[in-house]
Amino acid sequence: MAAATQQPHQRFIGLMSGTSLDGVDGVIADFSDDGRLAVIGHASADFPAPLRAELMALNTPGDNELHRAALAGNGLARLYAGVVAQLLANTGTAPDAVAAIGAHGQTVRHRPLEFDGTGYTLQINNPSLLAELSGIDVVADFRSRDLAAGGQGAPLVPAFHQALFARPDAPVAVLNLGGISNLSLLPATRAPASTATLLGFDCGPANALMDHWCQRHLGQPFDKGGRWAASGRVLPELLARLQAEPYFAKAPPKSTGRDLFHPDWLAGHLGTATWAPVDVQATLAELTASTCAAALQSYQKESELLIVCGGGALNGHLMDRLRALLPGVQVQASSEHGLPPQQVEAAAFAWLARRTLRREPGNLASVTGARGARVLGAIYPA
Numbered sequence: 001m002a003a004a005t006q007q008p009h010q011r012f013i014g015l016m017s018g019t020s021l022d023g024v025d026g027v028i029a030d031f032s033d034d035g036r037l038a039v040i041g042h043a044s045a046d047f048p049a050p051l052r053a054e055l056m057a058l059n060t061p062g063d064n065e066l067h068r069a070a071l072a073g074n075g076l077a078r079l080y081a082g083v084v085a086q087l088l089a090n091t092g093t094a095p096d097a098v099a100a101i102g103a104h105g106q107t108v109r110h111r112p113l114e115f116d117g118t119g120y121t122l123q124i125n126n127p128s129l130l131a132e133l134s135g136i137d138v139v140a141d142f143r144s145r146d147l148a149a150g151g152q153g154a155p156l157v158p159a160f161h162q163a164l165f166a167r168p169d170a171p172v173a174v175l176n177l178g179g180i181s182n183l184s185l186l187p188a189t190r191a192p193a194s195t196a197t198l199l200g201f202d203c204g205p206a207n208a209l210m211d212h213w214c215q216r217h218l219g220q221p222f223d224k225g226g227r228w229a230a231s232g233r234v235l236p237e238l239l240a241r242l243q244a245e246p247y248f249a250k251a252p253p254k255s256t257g258r259d260l261f262h263p264d265w266l267a268g269h270l271g272t273a274t275w276a277p278v279d280v281q282a283t284l285a286e287l288t289a290s291t292c293a294a295a296l297q298s299y300q301k302e303s304e305l306l307i308v309c310g311g312g313a314l315n316g317h318l319m320d321r322l323r324a325l326l327p328g329v330q331v332q333a334s335s336e337h338g339l340p341p342q343q344v345e346a347a348a349f350a351w352l353a354r355r356t357l358r359r360e361p362g363n364l365a366s367v368t369g370a371r372g373a374r375v376l377g378a379i380y381p382a
Protein backbone atom coordinates (compact mmCIF):
# COMPACT_ATOMS: atom_id res chain seq x y z
CA MET A 1 0.00 0.00 0.00
CA ALA A 2 1.33 3.43 -0.94
CA ALA A 3 2.28 5.65 1.96
CA ALA A 4 -0.15 8.52 2.57
CA THR A 5 1.20 11.59 0.77
CA GLN A 6 1.57 14.77 2.76
CA GLN A 7 -0.43 17.75 1.56
CA PRO A 8 2.10 19.57 -0.66
CA HIS A 9 0.71 23.04 -0.19
CA GLN A 10 -1.81 25.21 1.60
CA ARG A 11 -4.38 27.20 -0.35
CA PHE A 12 -5.39 30.75 0.61
CA ILE A 13 -7.65 33.42 -0.84
CA GLY A 14 -6.84 37.14 -0.74
CA LEU A 15 -9.43 39.88 -1.28
CA MET A 16 -8.60 43.53 -1.81
CA SER A 17 -10.94 46.46 -2.24
CA GLY A 18 -8.68 49.46 -2.26
CA THR A 19 -8.84 53.22 -2.11
CA SER A 20 -9.62 53.66 -5.80
CA LEU A 21 -13.04 52.18 -4.96
CA ASP A 22 -13.23 50.42 -8.31
CA GLY A 23 -14.27 47.06 -6.86
CA VAL A 24 -12.87 43.84 -5.45
CA ASP A 25 -9.88 41.87 -6.70
CA GLY A 26 -9.45 38.32 -5.45
CA VAL A 27 -6.84 35.64 -5.93
CA ILE A 28 -6.57 32.05 -4.86
CA ALA A 29 -3.02 30.86 -4.31
CA ASP A 30 -1.08 27.80 -3.26
CA PHE A 31 1.71 28.32 -0.75
CA SER A 32 4.57 25.92 -0.31
CA ASP A 33 5.99 25.34 3.17
CA ASP A 34 8.65 28.00 2.68
CA GLY A 35 5.99 30.63 1.89
CA ARG A 36 6.43 30.78 -1.89
CA LEU A 37 3.15 31.19 -3.68
CA ALA A 38 1.60 30.26 -7.00
CA VAL A 39 -1.55 32.16 -7.92
CA ILE A 40 -3.93 29.65 -9.49
CA GLY A 41 -6.97 31.88 -10.02
CA HIS A 42 -8.08 35.50 -10.18
CA ALA A 43 -11.57 36.99 -10.08
CA SER A 44 -12.92 40.48 -9.65
CA ALA A 45 -16.23 42.27 -9.16
CA ASP A 46 -17.13 45.91 -9.73
CA PHE A 47 -18.94 47.65 -6.92
CA PRO A 48 -22.66 47.99 -7.58
CA ALA A 49 -23.17 51.76 -8.02
CA PRO A 50 -25.14 52.31 -4.76
CA LEU A 51 -22.53 50.44 -2.66
CA ARG A 52 -19.71 52.37 -4.28
CA ALA A 53 -21.50 55.66 -3.66
CA GLU A 54 -22.10 54.76 -0.01
CA LEU A 55 -18.50 53.62 0.58
CA MET A 56 -17.28 56.83 -1.04
CA ALA A 57 -19.66 58.91 1.09
CA LEU A 58 -18.49 57.15 4.27
CA ASN A 59 -15.00 58.53 3.66
CA THR A 60 -16.27 61.85 4.99
CA PRO A 61 -18.10 62.41 8.29
CA GLY A 62 -21.88 62.34 7.88
CA ASP A 63 -25.19 61.43 9.52
CA ASN A 64 -26.08 58.04 10.96
CA GLU A 65 -22.65 56.63 10.21
CA LEU A 66 -22.80 53.55 12.48
CA HIS A 67 -25.89 52.15 10.82
CA ARG A 68 -24.71 53.03 7.33
CA ALA A 69 -21.25 51.52 7.93
CA ALA A 70 -22.82 48.29 9.20
CA LEU A 71 -25.03 48.02 6.11
CA ALA A 72 -22.09 48.80 3.82
CA GLY A 73 -20.09 46.07 5.63
CA ASN A 74 -22.86 43.60 4.88
CA GLY A 75 -22.94 44.66 1.23
CA LEU A 76 -19.18 44.33 0.94
CA ALA A 77 -19.15 40.89 2.60
CA ARG A 78 -21.76 39.68 0.10
CA LEU A 79 -19.69 41.01 -2.81
CA TYR A 80 -16.60 39.35 -1.33
CA ALA A 81 -18.53 36.07 -1.01
CA GLY A 82 -19.41 36.29 -4.72
CA VAL A 83 -15.74 36.69 -5.64
CA VAL A 84 -14.82 33.76 -3.38
CA ALA A 85 -17.49 31.60 -5.07
CA GLN A 86 -16.04 32.49 -8.50
CA LEU A 87 -12.51 31.63 -7.35
CA LEU A 88 -13.64 28.27 -5.97
CA ALA A 89 -15.67 27.42 -9.07
CA ASN A 90 -12.95 28.50 -11.52
CA THR A 91 -10.34 26.34 -9.82
CA GLY A 92 -12.52 23.41 -8.75
CA THR A 93 -11.66 24.08 -5.11
CA ALA A 94 -13.88 22.98 -2.22
CA PRO A 95 -14.28 25.51 0.63
CA ASP A 96 -12.67 23.14 3.11
CA ALA A 97 -9.54 23.01 0.93
CA VAL A 98 -8.93 26.71 1.62
CA ALA A 99 -7.04 27.43 4.84
CA ALA A 100 -8.33 31.02 5.12
CA ILE A 101 -9.45 34.13 3.31
CA GLY A 102 -7.56 37.37 3.92
CA ALA A 103 -10.22 40.06 3.53
CA HIS A 104 -8.89 43.60 3.63
CA GLY A 105 -12.20 45.48 3.97
CA GLN A 106 -12.79 49.01 2.74
CA THR A 107 -10.73 51.78 4.26
CA VAL A 108 -13.01 54.72 4.96
CA ARG A 109 -10.83 56.51 7.52
CA HIS A 110 -7.08 56.34 8.03
CA ARG A 111 -5.87 58.52 10.87
CA PRO A 112 -2.42 57.55 12.11
CA LEU A 113 -1.60 59.61 15.21
CA GLU A 114 0.21 62.46 13.52
CA PHE A 115 -2.66 63.05 11.08
CA ASP A 116 -4.99 64.55 13.66
CA GLY A 117 -3.99 63.10 17.02
CA THR A 118 -6.68 60.40 16.99
CA GLY A 119 -4.76 57.29 15.92
CA TYR A 120 -7.10 54.82 14.27
CA THR A 121 -7.74 53.19 10.94
CA LEU A 122 -11.09 51.83 9.86
CA GLN A 123 -11.73 49.16 7.25
CA ILE A 124 -15.45 48.52 6.85
CA ASN A 125 -16.15 44.80 6.61
CA ASN A 126 -18.33 42.03 7.99
CA PRO A 127 -15.91 39.09 8.33
CA SER A 128 -18.46 37.03 10.29
CA LEU A 129 -20.91 37.23 7.43
CA LEU A 130 -18.18 36.31 4.94
CA ALA A 131 -17.19 33.28 7.08
CA GLU A 132 -20.85 32.26 7.22
CA LEU A 133 -21.43 32.67 3.47
CA SER A 134 -18.19 31.04 2.35
CA GLY A 135 -17.69 28.33 4.95
CA ILE A 136 -14.03 29.38 5.16
CA ASP A 137 -12.05 30.97 8.03
CA VAL A 138 -11.62 34.70 7.48
CA VAL A 139 -8.76 36.92 8.63
CA ALA A 140 -9.59 40.63 8.73
CA ASP A 141 -8.68 43.97 10.34
CA PHE A 142 -5.01 43.69 9.44
CA ARG A 143 -4.01 47.26 10.23
CA SER A 144 -5.29 48.02 13.75
CA ARG A 145 -2.67 46.02 15.64
CA ASP A 146 0.18 47.84 13.95
CA LEU A 147 -1.42 51.17 14.89
CA ALA A 148 -1.90 49.91 18.44
CA ALA A 149 1.85 49.28 18.49
CA GLY A 150 2.55 52.86 17.49
CA GLY A 151 2.80 52.25 13.75
CA GLN A 152 1.10 53.73 10.72
CA GLY A 153 -0.89 50.58 10.01
CA ALA A 154 0.21 51.01 6.38
CA PRO A 155 1.66 50.18 4.01
CA LEU A 156 1.61 46.45 4.74
CA VAL A 157 2.58 45.11 1.31
CA PRO A 158 6.34 45.82 1.51
CA ALA A 159 7.01 42.55 3.38
CA PHE A 160 5.16 40.67 0.63
CA HIS A 161 7.00 42.63 -2.08
CA GLN A 162 10.22 41.57 -0.40
CA ALA A 163 9.18 37.90 -0.42
CA LEU A 164 8.14 38.10 -4.06
CA PHE A 165 10.42 40.54 -5.86
CA ALA A 166 13.67 41.01 -3.88
CA ARG A 167 16.91 40.05 -5.67
CA PRO A 168 20.09 38.68 -4.15
CA ASP A 169 22.57 41.18 -5.58
CA ALA A 170 20.72 44.39 -6.41
CA PRO A 171 18.12 46.57 -4.76
CA VAL A 172 14.64 46.67 -6.28
CA ALA A 173 11.86 49.23 -5.88
CA VAL A 174 8.19 48.29 -6.14
CA LEU A 175 5.54 50.93 -6.75
CA ASN A 176 1.82 50.33 -6.27
CA LEU A 177 -0.37 52.76 -8.19
CA GLY A 178 -3.86 52.32 -6.75
CA GLY A 179 -6.03 55.15 -5.46
CA ILE A 180 -2.96 56.07 -3.39
CA SER A 181 0.65 55.30 -4.37
CA ASN A 182 3.03 53.37 -2.17
CA LEU A 183 6.64 52.47 -2.68
CA SER A 184 8.66 49.55 -1.27
CA LEU A 185 12.44 49.87 -1.33
CA LEU A 186 13.87 46.39 -1.15
CA PRO A 187 17.57 45.99 -0.37
CA ALA A 188 19.49 43.18 -2.06
CA THR A 189 18.88 40.03 -0.02
CA ARG A 190 22.65 39.47 0.20
CA ALA A 191 23.37 43.06 1.30
CA PRO A 192 25.22 43.40 4.61
CA ALA A 193 22.78 43.75 7.50
CA SER A 194 23.90 47.36 8.11
CA THR A 195 22.60 48.46 4.69
CA ALA A 196 19.67 46.09 4.45
CA THR A 197 16.86 48.21 5.92
CA LEU A 198 13.66 47.77 4.00
CA LEU A 199 11.71 51.01 3.65
CA GLY A 200 8.19 51.51 2.43
CA PHE A 201 5.73 54.38 2.55
CA ASP A 202 2.82 56.01 0.77
CA CYS A 203 4.02 58.59 -1.76
CA GLY A 204 0.68 60.39 -2.19
CA PRO A 205 -2.27 60.26 -4.57
CA ALA A 206 -1.99 57.86 -7.54
CA ASN A 207 -5.34 57.50 -9.33
CA ALA A 208 -7.83 58.79 -6.75
CA LEU A 209 -7.80 62.42 -7.86
CA MET A 210 -7.40 61.60 -11.56
CA ASP A 211 -10.42 59.27 -11.35
CA HIS A 212 -12.43 62.00 -9.63
CA TRP A 213 -11.51 64.56 -12.28
CA CYS A 214 -12.20 62.17 -15.15
CA GLN A 215 -15.61 61.26 -13.72
CA ARG A 216 -16.47 64.90 -13.26
CA HIS A 217 -15.45 66.11 -16.71
CA LEU A 218 -15.78 63.05 -18.98
CA GLY A 219 -18.35 61.03 -17.01
CA GLN A 220 -15.93 58.08 -17.06
CA PRO A 221 -14.60 56.29 -13.98
CA PHE A 222 -10.96 56.52 -15.07
CA ASP A 223 -8.71 57.76 -17.86
CA LYS A 224 -8.10 54.63 -19.90
CA GLY A 225 -4.43 54.31 -20.78
CA GLY A 226 -3.98 57.89 -19.54
CA ARG A 227 -4.90 59.08 -23.02
CA TRP A 228 -6.86 62.11 -21.82
CA ALA A 229 -3.98 63.24 -19.57
CA ALA A 230 -1.51 62.66 -22.41
CA SER A 231 -3.48 65.01 -24.65
CA GLY A 232 -3.22 67.87 -22.14
CA ARG A 233 -0.48 70.28 -21.12
CA VAL A 234 1.06 70.23 -17.64
CA LEU A 235 0.30 73.49 -15.78
CA PRO A 236 3.55 74.44 -14.01
CA GLU A 237 1.88 76.82 -11.55
CA LEU A 238 -0.73 74.29 -10.47
CA LEU A 239 1.83 71.50 -10.30
CA ALA A 240 4.03 73.59 -8.00
CA ARG A 241 1.04 74.36 -5.77
CA LEU A 242 0.12 70.69 -5.50
CA GLN A 243 3.71 69.58 -4.92
CA ALA A 244 3.99 72.09 -2.05
CA GLU A 245 1.73 69.86 0.08
CA PRO A 246 3.86 69.18 3.21
CA TYR A 247 3.05 65.43 3.12
CA PHE A 248 5.36 64.94 0.13
CA ALA A 249 8.42 66.29 1.96
CA LYS A 250 7.76 64.39 5.18
CA ALA A 251 10.24 61.65 6.03
CA PRO A 252 8.93 58.10 6.43
CA PRO A 253 7.35 56.32 8.20
CA LYS A 254 4.28 57.88 6.64
CA SER A 255 0.95 56.83 5.18
CA THR A 256 -2.00 58.67 3.80
CA GLY A 257 -5.35 58.27 2.11
CA ARG A 258 -8.49 60.01 1.03
CA ASP A 259 -8.53 61.72 4.44
CA LEU A 260 -5.95 64.12 2.99
CA PHE A 261 -6.08 63.70 -0.79
CA HIS A 262 -9.79 64.27 -1.39
CA PRO A 263 -11.58 66.36 -4.04
CA ASP A 264 -11.72 69.38 -1.70
CA TRP A 265 -7.93 69.28 -1.38
CA LEU A 266 -7.72 69.61 -5.16
CA ALA A 267 -10.46 72.26 -5.27
CA GLY A 268 -8.57 74.30 -2.66
CA HIS A 269 -5.49 74.35 -4.87
CA LEU A 270 -7.44 75.09 -8.04
CA GLY A 271 -9.04 78.10 -6.36
CA THR A 272 -10.83 80.32 -8.83
CA ALA A 273 -8.44 79.63 -11.72
CA THR A 274 -10.11 78.62 -14.97
CA TRP A 275 -7.73 76.02 -16.33
CA ALA A 276 -8.87 73.64 -19.06
CA PRO A 277 -9.96 70.33 -17.48
CA VAL A 278 -7.67 68.36 -19.80
CA ASP A 279 -4.67 70.35 -18.58
CA VAL A 280 -5.65 69.76 -14.95
CA GLN A 281 -5.75 66.03 -15.72
CA ALA A 282 -2.28 66.21 -17.31
CA THR A 283 -1.08 68.02 -14.18
CA LEU A 284 -2.59 65.44 -11.84
CA ALA A 285 -0.86 62.66 -13.77
CA GLU A 286 2.39 64.60 -13.51
CA LEU A 287 1.83 65.03 -9.77
CA THR A 288 1.55 61.25 -9.39
CA ALA A 289 4.59 60.49 -11.54
CA SER A 290 6.77 63.26 -10.08
CA THR A 291 6.04 62.51 -6.41
CA CYS A 292 6.73 58.79 -6.91
CA ALA A 293 9.92 59.46 -8.88
CA ALA A 294 11.13 61.97 -6.28
CA ALA A 295 10.45 59.47 -3.48
CA LEU A 296 12.57 56.84 -5.22
CA GLN A 297 15.38 59.29 -5.89
CA SER A 298 15.37 60.46 -2.27
CA TYR A 299 15.41 57.07 -0.62
CA GLN A 300 16.93 54.56 -3.05
CA LYS A 301 19.00 56.36 -5.67
CA GLU A 302 20.92 53.21 -6.55
CA SER A 303 17.86 51.28 -7.70
CA GLU A 304 17.96 50.33 -11.38
CA LEU A 305 14.67 48.47 -11.43
CA LEU A 306 11.21 49.78 -10.59
CA ILE A 307 8.43 47.19 -10.67
CA VAL A 308 4.99 48.79 -10.99
CA CYS A 309 1.75 47.18 -9.84
CA GLY A 310 -1.82 48.31 -9.20
CA GLY A 311 -4.22 49.58 -11.86
CA GLY A 312 -1.94 52.53 -12.64
CA ALA A 313 0.50 50.11 -14.27
CA LEU A 314 -2.08 49.91 -17.08
CA ASN A 315 -1.89 53.67 -17.57
CA GLY A 316 0.62 53.97 -20.44
CA HIS A 317 0.98 57.72 -19.96
CA LEU A 318 1.87 57.37 -16.27
CA MET A 319 4.38 54.65 -17.10
CA ASP A 320 5.93 56.88 -19.81
CA ARG A 321 6.21 59.79 -17.39
CA LEU A 322 7.86 57.58 -14.76
CA ARG A 323 10.37 56.40 -17.38
CA ALA A 324 11.09 59.99 -18.44
CA LEU A 325 11.59 61.16 -14.85
CA LEU A 326 13.77 58.18 -13.91
CA PRO A 327 16.48 57.88 -16.57
CA GLY A 328 18.65 54.84 -15.90
CA VAL A 329 15.84 53.01 -14.11
CA GLN A 330 14.03 50.16 -15.84
CA VAL A 331 10.33 50.74 -15.20
CA GLN A 332 8.41 47.51 -15.73
CA ALA A 333 4.91 46.27 -14.93
CA SER A 334 4.77 43.47 -12.35
CA SER A 335 3.42 41.14 -15.07
CA GLU A 336 7.01 41.00 -16.35
CA HIS A 337 7.95 39.62 -12.95
CA GLY A 338 5.36 36.90 -12.61
CA LEU A 339 2.24 38.59 -11.24
CA PRO A 340 -0.23 40.85 -13.12
CA PRO A 341 -0.60 44.36 -11.63
CA GLN A 342 -4.23 43.85 -10.50
CA GLN A 343 -3.35 40.71 -8.53
CA VAL A 344 -0.46 41.87 -6.39
CA GLU A 345 -2.40 43.45 -3.51
CA ALA A 346 -4.96 40.62 -3.32
CA ALA A 347 -2.08 38.13 -3.27
CA ALA A 348 -0.51 40.17 -0.46
CA PHE A 349 -3.61 39.67 1.69
CA ALA A 350 -3.58 35.92 1.03
CA TRP A 351 0.08 35.99 2.15
CA LEU A 352 -0.74 38.08 5.22
CA ALA A 353 -3.63 35.75 6.19
CA ARG A 354 -1.22 32.82 6.07
CA ARG A 355 1.18 34.71 8.34
CA THR A 356 -1.63 35.34 10.82
CA LEU A 357 -2.71 31.69 10.91
CA ARG A 358 0.90 30.73 11.58
CA ARG A 359 1.16 33.42 14.27
CA GLU A 360 3.91 35.10 12.27
CA PRO A 361 4.23 38.89 12.18
CA GLY A 362 2.84 40.63 9.10
CA ASN A 363 4.14 44.14 9.62
CA LEU A 364 7.65 45.52 9.27
CA ALA A 365 8.56 47.94 12.02
CA SER A 366 11.10 49.60 9.69
CA VAL A 367 8.22 50.49 7.39
CA THR A 368 5.31 51.37 9.65
CA GLY A 369 7.28 52.67 12.63
CA ALA A 370 5.58 50.22 15.00
CA ARG A 371 7.40 49.33 18.22
CA GLY A 372 8.01 45.86 16.83
CA ALA A 373 6.82 42.96 14.75
CA ARG A 374 3.20 42.00 15.40
CA VAL A 375 0.83 39.23 14.35
CA LEU A 376 -1.84 41.13 12.45
CA GLY A 377 -5.59 40.78 12.26
CA ALA A 378 -8.40 38.81 13.79
CA ILE A 379 -9.53 35.30 12.84
CA TYR A 380 -13.22 34.56 12.24
CA PRO A 381 -13.64 30.77 12.15
CA ALA A 382 -15.91 29.27 9.51
Ligand SMILES: Nc1ncnc2c1ncn2[C@@H]1O[C@H](COP(=O)(O)OP(=O)(O)OP(=O)(O)O)[C@@H](O)[C@H]1O
Pocket (backbone or CB within 6 Å): 016, 017, 018, 019, 020, 021, 022, 023, 176, 177, 178, 179, 180, 181, 207, 211, 221, 222, 223, 224, 225, 226, 309, 310, 311, 312, 314, 315, 316, 342, 345
Ligand atom coordinates in the same frame (compact mmCIF):
# COMPACT_ATOMS: atom_id res chain seq x y z
N1 LIG B 1 -6.51 50.50 -18.40
C1 LIG B 1 -6.31 51.43 -17.46
N2 LIG B 1 -5.82 52.65 -17.81
C2 LIG B 1 -5.60 53.61 -16.88
N3 LIG B 1 -5.88 53.46 -15.58
C3 LIG B 1 -6.35 52.27 -15.18
C4 LIG B 1 -6.59 51.20 -16.07
N4 LIG B 1 -7.08 50.14 -15.37
C5 LIG B 1 -7.13 50.56 -14.07
N5 LIG B 1 -6.71 51.83 -13.95
C6 LIG B 1 -6.64 52.65 -12.74
O1 LIG B 1 -6.37 51.83 -11.63
C7 LIG B 1 -7.31 52.07 -10.58
C8 LIG B 1 -7.52 50.80 -9.80
O2 LIG B 1 -6.30 50.37 -9.30
P1 LIG B 1 -6.21 49.35 -8.10
O3 LIG B 1 -7.31 48.36 -8.21
O4 LIG B 1 -4.82 48.89 -8.05
O5 LIG B 1 -6.50 50.33 -6.88
P2 LIG B 1 -6.93 49.99 -5.40
O6 LIG B 1 -6.42 48.66 -5.02
O7 LIG B 1 -8.38 50.25 -5.30
O8 LIG B 1 -6.19 51.15 -4.59
P3 LIG B 1 -5.08 51.12 -3.41
O9 LIG B 1 -3.92 50.36 -3.92
O10 LIG B 1 -4.81 52.58 -3.22
O11 LIG B 1 -5.74 50.51 -2.22
C9 LIG B 1 -8.55 52.57 -11.31
O12 LIG B 1 -9.33 53.38 -10.45
C10 LIG B 1 -7.96 53.35 -12.47
O13 LIG B 1 -7.68 54.66 -12.09
Ligand SMILES: CC(=O)N[C@H]1[C@@H]2OC[C@@H](O2)[C@@H](O)[C@@H]1O[C@H](C)C(=O)O
Pocket (backbone or CB within 6 Å): 018, 019, 107, 110, 121, 153, 154, 155, 156, 157, 158, 176, 178, 179, 180, 181, 182, 202, 255, 256, 257, 345
Ligand atom coordinates in the same frame (compact mmCIF):
# COMPACT_ATOMS: atom_id res chain seq x y z
C1 LIG C 1 -5.08 52.60 5.03
C2 LIG C 1 -5.07 51.94 3.69
O1 LIG C 1 -6.01 51.27 3.32
N1 LIG C 1 -3.99 52.14 2.96
C3 LIG C 1 -3.80 51.54 1.65
C4 LIG C 1 -3.94 52.60 0.57
O2 LIG C 1 -3.78 52.02 -0.72
C5 LIG C 1 -2.41 52.15 -1.10
C6 LIG C 1 -1.78 52.75 0.10
O3 LIG C 1 -2.85 53.50 0.65
C7 LIG C 1 -1.33 51.69 1.15
O4 LIG C 1 -0.83 52.35 2.27
C8 LIG C 1 -2.49 50.82 1.64
O5 LIG C 1 -2.68 49.64 0.92
C9 LIG C 1 -1.70 48.66 0.71
C10 LIG C 1 -2.36 47.39 0.35
C11 LIG C 1 -0.74 48.41 1.89
O6 LIG C 1 -1.13 48.42 3.04
O7 LIG C 1 0.41 48.12 1.62
